[in-house]
Amino acid sequence: MRRACLRVTGRSEGGPGVRRARLRVTEKSGAEGTRRSFSSEEATQKDQALPNPSWSKEIRLLFDQFMKKCEDGTWKRFPSHHSRLPRVYCGSMSTKEELMSQARLFTRSFEEGLGFEYVMFYNEDEKRVVCLFQGGPYLQGGPGFLHGGAMATLIDATLFMNAQLAGGIVMTANLNINFKRAPSSTATSYQEAIP
């Protein structure tokens, strides 16, 4: 197993503070979004922060370890959906409304196994968020490597969750990333955001 160290500093507008993240990379040996229409009858949203057939052994193992930690209530799992609330439009929609009705959270815009496969756990007492992440083939940068921007996206998402826990509604003001090693595009990685 290769080890890599990633130091991330982030500052949220909800309050001062520096968030640090450490990254450990393990190697994994190993569809296109369709339009969906939302209506009040089809408001079921699948929680995507759960194992599916595309998950490797490594990420499943880490998931099981953290689910065990959730049994005594010190850690909790963040559920995650591809959109927030169903958007209901009456009558004919303008082009912009039609565009917005198809909106999806960026990190959940991919079919199973093709993009971001991830789950976040948080510990409120320690103010820590841990993200288990497996990149898919649609996140490529250099041939065979994970795109730096895909990594930046997940780092931003993890830090955002941590900042939100601390300070309510927040937005990223500053994101600073020093890359130490390029993970392969299907590697499993472990990110931790701590205050």
Added chain:
Amino acid sequence: MRRGFQVAARLGHHRAPPGAPCIPPSLHPVSAFGFSTDTLVTRFCSEKTDKKDYALPNASWCPDMLSMYQEFLEKTKTSSWVKIPSFKSNRDHIQGLKLPLGLAVTSDKNDWRLFTRCIEMEGQGYEYVIFFHPSKKKSVCLFQPGPYLEGPPGFAHGGSLAAMMDETFSKTAYLAGIGLFTLSLNIRFKNLIPVGSLAVLNVEVEKIEDQKIYISCITQSRDQQIVYAKSSGVFLQLQLEEESSQ
């Protein structure tokens, strides 16, 4: 001892000719690794390809993006700007070349996609085109985020802009001096980009020094009245090798 990019840098150094003169921290027209910017651009923008170019207008492009695209297309005829093609994978961009030994990742899979071309449906994900000026080592990226890139409701995810910046940096750094891997990325977000609207990324190479390319970007609205973000990045220069013919 830290490995990773330090090993890659040493690999690159092995290939530098012995006794090579010290390159001043300025924009050198010929990279230390033998390919001039003009050669890289010619090779990169070769018309002899059957690969689909995604950096072309389609029905989802907003009027601002279309008209600015036309403006820059005119500049490609009159003032040395070059439109960079955009394929589904970076493998297609470096056909005939390969990463140095020890860095290349081999695989028989062919379902890989460049992250910023991950969503093929017109208008749903990344719509963008990059224009590059070889002698000034500047780029302009016209970027329109679609609804699948959402973060805050109605606005583009900060990560999607980070990826667009990293991608534009990556192409610019490659053409300016075979900058291949991101060493660092610093982004200061100022305002949110509405989904479906045009953001213009103005990118400039600041200097090339010690096997690193320093590059910066301002992302603004077309009229430059709204600054969406400012960023800077550092890329590692490496030498690509010619693939041996079979």
